[in-house]
Amino acid sequence: MHxxxxxxxxxxxxxxxxxxxxxxxxxxxxxxxxxxxQVTHDSDRDExxxxxxxxxxxxxxxxxxxxxxxxxSDERDEKSxxxxxxxxxxxxxxxxxxxxxxxxxxxxxxxxxxxxSQLQRLREWDERFRTKDAHERxxxxxFGEISRMASALDLPEPVRETAGVVYRRAVEENLLPGRSIExxxxxxxxxxxxxxxxxxxxxEFANVSRVEKLxxxxxxxxxxxxxxxxxxxxxxxxxxxxxxxxxEVSEEAERISRDILAVATDNAVHSGKSxxxxxxxxxxxxxxxxxxxxxxxxxxxxxHVSEVTIRNRYQELLEVYTEQENIGDR
DNA sequence: GGGGTAAATACTTGCCT
DNA sequence: AGGCAAGTATTTACCCC
Numbered sequence: 053m054h055x056x057x058x059x060x061x062x063x064x065x066x067x068x069x070x071x072x073x074x075x076x077x078x079x080x081x082x083x084x085x086x087x088x089x090q091v092t093h094d095s096d097r098d099e100x101x102x103x104x105x106x107x108x109x110x111x112x113x114x115x116x117x118x119x120x121x122x123x124x125s126d127e128r129d130e131k132s133x134x135x136x137x138x139x140x141x142x143x144x145x146x147x148x149x150x151x152x153x154x155x156x157x158x159x160x161x162x163x164x165x166x167x168x169s170q171l172q173r174l175r176e177w178d179e180r181f182r183t184k185d186a187h188e189r190x191x192x193x194x195f196g197e198i199s200r201m202a203s204a205l206d207l208p209e210p211v212r213e214t215a216g217v218v219y220r221r222a223v224e225e226n227l228l229p230g231r232s233i234e235x236x237x238x239x240x241x242x243x244x245x246x247x248x249x250x251x252x253x254x255x256e257f258a259n260v261s262r263v264e265k266l267x268x269x270x271x272x273x274x275x276x277x278x279x280x281x282x283x284x285x286x287x288x289x290x291x292x293x294x295x296x297x298x299x300e301v302s303e304e305a306e307r308i309s310r311d312i313l314a315v316a317t318d319n320a321v322h323s324g325k326s327x328x329x330x331x332x333x334x335x336x337x338x339x340x341x342x343x344x345x346x347x348x349x350x351x352x353x354x355x356h357v358s359e360v361t362i363r364n365r366y367q368e369l370l371e372v373y374t375e376q377e378n379i380g381d382r
Numbered sequence: 383g384g385g386g387t388a389a390a391t392a393c394t395t396g397c398c399t
Numbered sequence: 400a401g402g403c404a405a406g407t408a409t410t411t412a413c414c415c416c
Contacts, residue, residue, distance in 0.1 A: 230400085253392070270401075273394080325408070347383065358410050363385065384416085391410075398403085 108210040108248070190228055194219050194237040197261075201241055204260040205252060215244035218275070225279050231271060234263045239271035289313050291331035291355070298354050299346060301339055309338035312373045319372045325365065329357045333365030337373070340366075 083091065091102050101108050153175075155168045163171070195216055202212045219240040222228065228236060238261040245252055254272075258265035289310055296306040312334040332355035339346045348359040355362075 255392090266402090269393085329409080348385095349383080359384095360386090360411085361409060364409090386414080386416100388413090389411085392408085394405105394407080396403105396405085399401090 190223055190233055191220060194233050194240070197234060197237040198241050201238065201257065201260045205245075205256060207241070207245060207252075208248075211241070211244050211248045214247055215241040218243050218247075221279055222275055227274065227278055231274070232263060232267065234261060235267040235271040236275070238263060238268045239275050242268065242272055243275060288327040288330040288334070291328055292335065295331060295335050295351070295354055299335070299350065301335065301344055301346065302342060305335070305338040305342045305344055308341055309334040312337055312369050315373050315376045316369050319376075326357070326361075328355055329361040329365050330369070331355065332357050333362045333369055336362050337366040337370050340370075 091100055155163050155171060157163050198212060198215045198219065202215070215237070219237055222236060222240065238257050242252075242254060242257050254265060254268060257268060261268060292306060292309055292313070296309070309331075313330065316330065316334070332351050335355075336346060336348060336351045348362050352359045352362055
């Protein structure tokens with residue numbers, strides 16, 4: 053749904069109308085639209101992701117369309133037995149059923165009073181299990197909020213799903229009691245947007261959320277500490293392939309930049325610095341060494357960091373790197 | 383184009399109650 | 400627990416070579 057590539061949309065249409073015949077098994081061979089890297093299908097999570105840059109290209113590749121065909125509306129009514137599509141954003145993933153309120157059997161006949169009280173008890177328990185505890189009810193409300201805010205901020209689908217997962221984890225870890233659902237769901241969305249590599253300033257979230265910035269901040273801090281919410285690619289090297297391919301630098305340069313980062317990590321130069329900035333600087337430094345000479349501007353454009361950051365960073369990197377080189381050569 | 387600096391801002395951490 | 404404040408990194412805007 054979030055996929056903007058028209059060819060994919062066409063494919064999925066064909067999928068549902070031609071049933072299974074045109075099902076495309078192999079994502080292998082396709083390439084990432086951002087970095088041209090190899091993409092793989094993770095069947096556990098049902099996501100198509102890029103091996104290089106980790107971009108989630110497509111989630112839920114399952115064909116949600118019916119597996120039967122109907123040619124008349126009567127036939128459609130008769131055959132239809134499906135509910136809404138499954139989604140992370142419904143508290144029970146949209147899969148729950150309810151026990152009907154009518155005291156009737158499958159044929160519409162009234163049931164005996166004995167059965168009736170049995171049904172009543174079943175309904176009670178059904179209700180209890182379905183909204184098992186405060187948690188599930190929280191989820192329901194929170195996911196609503198997440199969706200609303202994500203739309204307002206125009207965040208893509210993968211981010212919303214991630215936010216859902218994050219929030220669900222928070223609930224499972226019992227982090228909710230005493231905290232507002234609003235604050236937490238905003239924090240989850242904020243965290244998700246960062247994890248997915250498209251951070252927005254906290255203030256934007258504050259604008260669309262019903263809680264103030266401070267609350268969100270606090271909730272976020274809590275979140276990230278309590279469930280070790282590693283803002284995922286903590287490893288700067290992860291960004292390299294992506295940058296390298298969009299900048300079309302030599303493999304040599306990419307290899308060197310990887311070295312530089314490794315050395316930098318050993319020397320603990322990189323604590324507290326943004327991984328993106330480091331990756332960009334390393335790449336810039338590498339092209340400097342291989343005489344490819346990219347300008348700081350081009351690198352900064354691709355990496356979305358300022359030239360200043362690259363300047364500051366690459367000098368430090370180069371310093372430790374050349375030092376290490378000299379020691380190694382001796 | 384590379385390089386530098388100052389002020390503003392975003393974000394984290396630590397300290398205090 | 401929550402609140403505040405200080406500290407660090409990054410960006411923006413401007414300058415010079």
